[in-house]
Amino acid sequence: MMNVMRHLRVPNKSVQDVIVLLKDNDLLHNGMRIFPDSDGKHRLIPLSKSAPYDLPSYFTEFEEVIQQGKPDERANESWWAYLSRMIGEDIVREHGESWPANHEFIGDIMIVRINEEISSYKEEIALSKMASHPKVRMVMEDRGVQGELRIRDLYPIALRKDSEIITREISEEMCDTRVLVRESGKSILCDPRRAYFSTKLQTERLETLRLAKELRSMLARPLRVCDPFCGVGPALATLLGETDLVGRMLASDLNPDAVELLLDNLRRWDRRDYPTEAKKISRLHEDRIVGVADATKLHEDPSISGAWDLLLVNLPHRTVDLLPTLVPLLDRTGTSMIRGRAIAAESEIEDVNEAIRKALPPRLQGTPEPTLRIKREYSSTLRLCSFEAWIGPAP
Ligand SMILES: C[S@@+](CC[C@H](N)C(=O)[O-])C[C@H]1O[C@@H](n2cnc3c(N)ncnc32)[C@H](O)[C@@H]1O
Missing domain, CATH: 3.30.70.2580 (Alpha-Beta Plaits)
Incomplete structure (x- = not known):
């Protein structure tokens, strides 16, 4: 054929x-x-x-x-084939859609969500996935993102050690989850058990890059970028990769572990010195403000408020509530932009659009109203969405 x-x-x-x-x-x-x-x-x-x-x-x-x-040809030897050999085709068929067809790679770690119905086959799932992906070092079960720091609860199911695969008594010391991930020509150091990171947001980051370039051509100068929920800094990796896009930059997060990883990343991406230890937010270079901070309090610092062209808001379950404390960070003497994500029930998206519009200053003339676009399912009813808002200068 x-x-x-x-x-x-x-x-x-x-x-x-x-x-x-x-x-x-x-x-x-x-x-x-x-x-x-x-x-x-x-x-x-x-x-x-x-x-x-x-x-x-x-x-x-x-x-x-x-x-x-x-x-x-290898596609035929998919993990399903290994799984069927291990537990029999009948059981595989019986649980149909419940098996985890998808997984996420963070470096050489594979992260899998496991449905309650098939949780007794965890070990077989991990062994089959490892057999069809020989470069995977560890398979971890994703039990969801938790708490204010949005850290995933990850549980090791199988670990490759020398030529063996261990599935029992995997101790903490064996589970090294600090990994380098390649994205857009940059290496991002992350540790999914200490700080939020998702490879699935790469498309989102490229869209942010496109919008940032539009804003730069409107302002005709490099941007002052504020990322107050920056995690280990992946959005900044993409922006810093573009010559003359980022002028001044603020990168902060509430999680000191995320900031520690961020500092390591910035040292490579920004080719300057950064300290190794995460400390309270401070000016580390004339044009770089970095450190641990509560984003909702940043506007109280007169050297930080009213100073930014592009504001990234990436705490999707709280975006709408937090906008009033974040808007004062924008420099309202010219055009600025907020790029954010939000979680909303599909049936309530219009209401959330309305709430976002109410919380924001008037939009730049000739630009569309900020409107949520659905990016993926978050749960059976909730959707993960993103938006951008072009803000006009204050009268
Ligand atoms: C969904 S993660 C996004 C991280 C990063 N922007 C990314 O794309 O990978 C949200 C981040 O917000 C941080 N965070 C939560 N509440 C915060 C607050 N009040 N102030 C600053 N950071 C906060 C969390 O620690 C987490 O790193």
Whole structure:
């Protein structure tokens, strides 16, 4: 059978990023292989049959080629095949949709959500997933994000140690969860058991980059960027990667562990000295304010309030409540922007839109009303959404 199909021709150095983005957008063809182009400098990545004719804007920099596809023989040895061999096809069929078809990679850690109905098969799930992903060092169960610091409750199920896989008595010392993740050409140090981090927000970060560039061309100068819920700093990694986009920058978080990881990251991304220990927010360089802080109190500091062009608000379950304490951070003498995320019940999105509009100053003339766009399901009724608000100068 001829398998002539669409491929994205991507420079070798960008392949890992593009794979994550394609997966995130359900655009990667699962049964076909990624293979080197004849020039040795690019790879051809197969696009899913349902990929729209017009791909999202961040893929348009890559050439699309129609080419004979190569079936991925390994795809047949998926984790399902291993699982079926281990527990029998009947049990696999019996629990149908309950099995975790998806997982998330954070470095060499695989994170899986396990439905209550099949929780007695945790070990078999982990062993099957590891067999089909030989580079995974550890499989951890994701028991959800918890508390104000939004840290995931992760529980180790299986660990590769030398040539063995251990599933029992995995001690704390064995579970090193500090990992480097590659994204948009940058290495992000994170530790999902100490600070929030999600690879699934990469598309979101690229959208923020596009909006920031629009704001920069409007202001005709580098931006003063304020990220008061910055975690380990992934949104800043993307923005700092663009030449002359970030002028002044504030990066803070309530979680000292996140700030410690952020400082390590900034040392690499910003190519300057940063301390190793997380301390209360302070000016570490003339144009860099970094440290531990409660975002809702920042506006009380006169050297911080009224000083920023772009404000990132990434604490989605509290966005609407917190906006009144965050808006004073914007410099209202010119145009500014708030880029945020919010969780809302699908049936109440219009009400939340209204609440956001009420909490914000008047929008910049000629720009659309801030409006939530659904990004993914958060639970059966709740949706994770994002929005941007262009704010006009105060009269
Ligand atoms: C959903 S995470 C987002 C982290 C980061 N922006 C990212 O995209 O990976 C929210 C972050 O807000 C921090 N946080 C929660 N309440 C806060 C507060 N009152 N002030 C500052 N940071 C807070 C948490 O510690 C967490 O790192």
